[in-house]
Amino acid sequence: MTWRRTITFAALAAMLGGGALVAQADTSTTDAEARLKAAERRLAAKASATKGAAEQSIIMEKKRVDALIDDLESGRNVDPSEIDDALRRAKQVP
Numbered sequence: 369m370t371w372r373r374t375i376t377f378a379a380l381a382a383m384l385g386g387g388a389l390v391a392q393a394d395t396s397t398t399d400a401e402a403r404l405k406a407a408e409r410r411l412a413a414k415a416s417a418t419k420g421a422a423e424q425s426i427i428m429e430k431k432r433v434d435a436l437i438d439d440l441e442s443g444r445n446v447d448p449s450e451i452d453d454a455l456r457r458a459k460q461v462p
Contacts, residue, residue, distance in 0.1 A: 400451050401440050407458035408433045414461055426461050433458060 411430040415423050433454050439446050 400446075400448075401437060403455060404433050404437050404440070404451065407455055408437065411458055411461060422462065429454075429457055429461055 408430055411426055411433060415426040415430060418426060436446055436451060436454055
């Protein structure tokens with residue numbers, strides 16, 4: 369009877385632990401989405417205040433950020449380095 373309790377406890381602990389990992393992933397995804405959406409707003413504001421080739425460059429960066437946001441909202445896996453690169457590029461826009 370003791371081994372059944374042990375197995376049941378181990379299975380319950382595994383299920384609860386797995387849920388914590390999912391919750392942590394959801395939190396980091398939400399944080400990444402928020403940072404990307406803020407970058408998208410900044411890029412949109414810069415694009416509206418810029419003309420010519422510079423404007424087109426900013427619009428391209430905004431589209432990249434939009435695509436990452438869409439991927440995250442759709443539940444697709446996004447490499448964290450892609451998010452970091454997009455945020456870094458968004459900050460470098462003049």
